[in-house]
Amino acid sequence: MRAAHTVEQVRAAEAALLATLPEGTLMRRAAAGLAGTCVRLLDRVYGARVVLLVGSGDNGGDALYAGGMLARRGARVDALLLAPDRAHAAGLAWARAAGVRALDAVDPDRPGLAGLLGRADLVLDGIVGIGGRGALRPTAAALLARVSGAMVVAVDVPSGVDADTGEVAGAAVRADVTVTFGTHKPGLLIDPGAAHAGVVHLVDIGLGPHLPEPNPTVLQLDDVARLLPTPSGESDKYSRGVLGVAAGSPRYPGAAVLVVGAAVRGGVGAVRCTGPAAVLGPVLAAHPEALATQAPPAEAGRVQAWVVGPGLDTDPDAEARFASVLGAEVPVLVDADGLTLLARSAPGTRPAPALLTPHAGEAVRLFAAAGVEVTRERIEAARLEHARRLAALYRCVVLLKGSTTVIAAPDGRARVNPTGTPRLATAGSGDVLSGLAGALLAAGLDALDAGSVAAWLHGLAARTLPGPVTAPDLVRALPGVWADVTGT
Structure with a gap:
C-alpha cells in the first residue's frame, strides 16, 4: 500500500x-x-x-x-x-x-x-x-x-x-x-x-x-488481490453473498441492466433485482441468472447489501422504493437518483447508508441538504477535504468520483484511487461502478474496502480496453481484470 x-x-x-x-x-x-x-x-x-x-x-x-x-x-x-x-x-x-x-x-x-x-x-x-x-x-x-x-x-x-x-x-x-x-x-x-x-x-x-x-493511502495490486473475496470448497450462492438491486425505471431500464451486469461479475453468489416489469424484462434478457421480483425491496428476500439509485427516477414510486431500501438492516450503496432523494432530507433523519458515490455536482446537493454551501469548483479543487467532510456529515463512507476518485470514511481515513482514467467519462460508467462496489459489500468487504477495490478494478478495466470505452465494455472486461489481479 x-x-x-x-x-x-x-x-x-x-x-x-x-x-x-x-x-x-x-x-x-x-x-x-x-x-x-x-x-x-x-x-x-x-x-x-x-x-x-x-x-x-x-x-x-x-x-x-x-x-x-x-x-x-x-x-x-x-x-x-x-x-x-x-x-x-x-x-x-x-x-x-x-x-x-x-x-x-x-x-x-x-x-x-x-x-x-x-x-x-x-x-x-x-x-x-x-x-x-x-x-x-x-x-x-x-x-x-x-x-x-x-x-x-x-x-x-x-x-x-x-x-x-x-x-x-x-x-x-x-x-x-x-x-x-x-x-x-x-x-x-x-x-x-x-x-x-x-x-x-x-x-x-x-x-x-x-x-x-x-492517511490517505493508495491501494496497490497486492492489496487488491488480498481483499477480493475468494469462494471456498464449502461456499454456496448464499454464503458468497446476495446483493439486492433497486435500480432502473421505465424511463431508464438500462441502468439496472448495467448494475446487475457488474454485480454478477463482482464476487457475489446471487443478485436480486426489484422493480417494475419494464425494468425486470431487460434485466432478465441480459442476465437470466438474476433473481427478479416486482415486490417492494423490503419483501424481496434475503440480501447482504443493497444498491439503490441508478436510473431510479425521483417520482413517488422511486421514493417508496428508496425508503424501503434505506430502512434495511444491511449495508446500502446510494448512487445517482438515490443521492437526489437522500438530499431531500437532512442527514440524521434516516438510517445511515454504508456508501455514497457522488460526483462533485451531486456532492453539492448533499452538502446543501446538510446546510453547507459549497461550489462544484471548490469541491474539485480540494477533493480530499470535501470527501472527508461529506463522510462525517452523513456518517458513512463517501466515494467522490472525478479525475481523482477519493474514498473517505467518517473517521477521517481516506484512500486515493490510482487507476482512474478519462476513458471512464462515458454514460453508464457510474452504474457499473455501483454494481461492482455493491457486490463487494454483499460479499463481506467493509464500505471503505469495497469502494476502494471497486474503483481500482473499474479504472483498470477501462485502461485495458481498446478504442472508445462503453459501459457494457466495462462489464465484459471485469472477469479478465479480476483474473489478472488474482492470477486465477
Missing part, C-alpha cells in the same frame, strides 16, 4: 531523524536521490545543460546540492537565485565549489536568463518547499514561462501545488517528474496537484520509523 503523510507529519519525522544525524546529512541524502534521478533522466550527463530554479527554503538547498553533484559529473549547471540574500548558504557554497554558476534572478528580464532556460536540457524546480501555499510569485512564473523543451523535475512537490491537498491556486510548476522525499504527500496523488506532478519518484531518506500511520 502506498503511503502519504501531511506536511506537519513529515516535519515532525524530519525533526526526530535530524536529532540522530550529523548536520547536513539528511539534505545530502535527499540531494543524492534527486541527482540520481536526474542522471537517469538525462541522455548524457557530461555536457548536459541544467538550470536550477532556487528559492529561499530547504528545497532550494536540495536543488543546489543536487546541482553540485551533477556539475561534478560534467554537467553545465546554472543556479538562478530568486532570493539571493536568503538562499541556502551551505548548499550555495557547496554548489559553487563544485562548479555551479549562481546568478541573481530577482529580475526575470535580466539579460541571458531567457537563453539559459530556453537551451536547458533539464530544469530543477527548487522554488518553494512542501510548506508553500498559494500561487507562484510573478518572478518565478515569468522564469518558468521561458522554459522551452527542457525536462522539468520538481523537488519534493511542484512549486505552487499545496502538498497537503493538491490545490493549485494559480500559477504553478508543471513537472515531468517529481522527486519526493521520505513519503508521498497527499497533494501529489490528488488532482489538480497530481496533474502537475507528472511521474512521482519516491526517495527513501530514512523517515519511516518516525512517521505515523499513513
Whole structure:
C-alpha cells in the first residue's frame, strides 16, 4: 500500500531523524536521490545543460546540492537565485565549489536568463518547499514561462501545488517528474496537484520509523488481490453473498441492466433485482441468472447489501422504493437518483447508508441538504477535504468520483484511487461502478474496502480496453481484470 503523510507529519519525522544525524546529512541524502534521478533522466550527463530554479527554503538547498553533484559529473549547471540574500548558504557554497554558476534572478528580464532556460536540457524546480501555499510569485512564473523543451523535475512537490491537498491556486510548476522525499504527500496523488506532478519518484531518506500511520493511502495490486473475496470448497450462492438491486425505471431500464451486469461479475453468489416489469424484462434478457421480483425491496428476500439509485427516477414510486431500501438492516450503496432523494432530507433523519458515490455536482446537493454551501469548483479543487467532510456529515463512507476518485470514511481515513482514467467519462460508467462496489459489500468487504477495490478494478478495466470505452465494455472486461489481479 502506498503511503502519504501531511506536511506537519513529515516535519515532525524530519525533526526526530535530524536529532540522530550529523548536520547536513539528511539534505545530502535527499540531494543524492534527486541527482540520481536526474542522471537517469538525462541522455548524457557530461555536457548536459541544467538550470536550477532556487528559492529561499530547504528545497532550494536540495536543488543546489543536487546541482553540485551533477556539475561534478560534467554537467553545465546554472543556479538562478530568486532570493539571493536568503538562499541556502551551505548548499550555495557547496554548489559553487563544485562548479555551479549562481546568478541573481530577482529580475526575470535580466539579460541571458531567457537563453539559459530556453537551451536547458533539464530544469530543477527548487522554488518553494512542501510548506508553500498559494500561487507562484510573478518572478518565478515569468522564469518558468521561458522554459522551452527542457525536462522539468520538481523537488519534493511542484512549486505552487499545496502538498497537503493538491490545490493549485494559480500559477504553478508543471513537472515531468517529481522527486519526493521520505513519503508521498497527499497533494501529489490528488488532482489538480497530481496533474502537475507528472511521474512521482519516491526517495527513501530514512523517515519511516518516525512517521505515523499513513492517511490517505493508495491501494496497490497486492492489496487488491488480498481483499477480493475468494469462494471456498464449502461456499454456496448464499454464503458468497446476495446483493439486492433497486435500480432502473421505465424511463431508464438500462441502468439496472448495467448494475446487475457488474454485480454478477463482482464476487457475489446471487443478485436480486426489484422493480417494475419494464425494468425486470431487460434485466432478465441480459442476465437470466438474476433473481427478479416486482415486490417492494423490503419483501424481496434475503440480501447482504443493497444498491439503490441508478436510473431510479425521483417520482413517488422511486421514493417508496428508496425508503424501503434505506430502512434495511444491511449495508446500502446510494448512487445517482438515490443521492437526489437522500438530499431531500437532512442527514440524521434516516438510517445511515454504508456508501455514497457522488460526483462533485451531486456532492453539492448533499452538502446543501446538510446546510453547507459549497461550489462544484471548490469541491474539485480540494477533493480530499470535501470527501472527508461529506463522510462525517452523513456518517458513512463517501466515494467522490472525478479525475481523482477519493474514498473517505467518517473517521477521517481516506484512500486515493490510482487507476482512474478519462476513458471512464462515458454514460453508464457510474452504474457499473455501483454494481461492482455493491457486490463487494454483499460479499463481506467493509464500505471503505469495497469502494476502494471497486474503483481500482473499474479504472483498470477501462485502461485495458481498446478504442472508445462503453459501459457494457466495462462489464465484459471485469472477469479478465479480476483474473489478472488474482492470477486465477
